[in-house]
Amino acid sequence: MAQRTAVVTGASSGIGAASARALAADGWNVVIGARRTDRIEALAAEVGGTAIPLDVTDQESVDAFCSRVETCDLLLNNAGGAFGTASIAEADVDQWQAMYDVNVLGTLRVTKALLPKLVASGDGQVITIGSIAAREPYKGGGGYNAAKHAVAALTRVLRLELLGQPVRVSEIDPGMVETEFSLVRFDGDAEKAAKVYEGVTPMTAEDIAEAVRWVASRPRHVNIDQILMLATAQTSAQSVHREL
Known part of the structure; x- marks a missing residue:
């Protein structure tokens, strides 16, 4: 049986890099x-995969990337991010635009480009990394909430539209995970980023990667539609028990 190919976006760090490692360890040929x-x-040298430059906000970059992917059995849409925590009243429209472009349109660009190859595989799968922000709104999260709600809608509509075709569609929504996510959100302010996880044992990128590996390993007649993953100390987006 030929080795199956998994494509992972946003694989330079965090959940994307950890997922590439987990999938490679499970026998996948990984394109990152x-x-x-x-x-x-x-990372490609480490896992025996293939590295191709990709900016999901740039259609030419997406086209060039996807043209080099010969076959695709699994697409992990992981590229995304949050920028800032401003209120709606003080919203930075450029930040909202950037979040929409990378999270929503980035997911759309790559999924649309690789969908014919996923269908042609005869047993394709799309796994999208969403967020608890796609399930509940919270103060200061307006732009990210809006973007991740849109990603969830895109993923769920794709599941409806592909019914009867050989492509499964799954959504994994993590809560608090300690990666570079908060550092990016706070524009490189390491002190602010550290406070997000203060007094808490958050999930790790590897925890989410293990869920990705498990979802990807289900038999073709099983579709894991949605998973919400939270740290034990977290029960909602902003309900967190801290031991300080």
């Missing part, structure tokens, strides 16, 4: 894409 080429090249 991200903007930071030095990181994905090192």
Whole structure:
């Protein structure tokens, strides 16, 4: 049986990198894409995969990336991010635009481009990394909430539209995970980012990667539609028990 190919976006760090490692360890041929080429090249060398530069906000980059993917059995839509925590009244429209472009349109661009190859595989699968922000709104999260709600809608509509075709569609929504996510959200402010996880044992990128690996390993007659993953100390987006 030929080795199956998994494509992972946003694979230069965090959940994307951890998922690439987990999938490779499970026997997948992994194609990893991200903007930071030095990181994905090192990761590809580590897992025996292929690194291809990818900016999901740039259609030409997406087209060039997907043209180099010969076959695709699994697409992990992981590229995304949050920028800022401003209120609606003080919203930075450019930040909202950036969040919509990377989370929503980025997911759309890559999924649309690889969908014919996923269908042609005869047993394709799309797994999208969403967020608890797609399930409940919270103060200061307006732009990210809006983007991730849209990603969830896109994923669920795709599931409806592909009914009867050989492609499964899954959504994994993590809560608090300690990665570079908060560092990016707070524009590189390490002190602010650290406070997000203060007094809490958050999930790790590897925890989410294990869920990705498990979902990807289900038999073709099983579709894991949605998973919500939270740290034990977290019961909702902003309900967190801290031991300080």
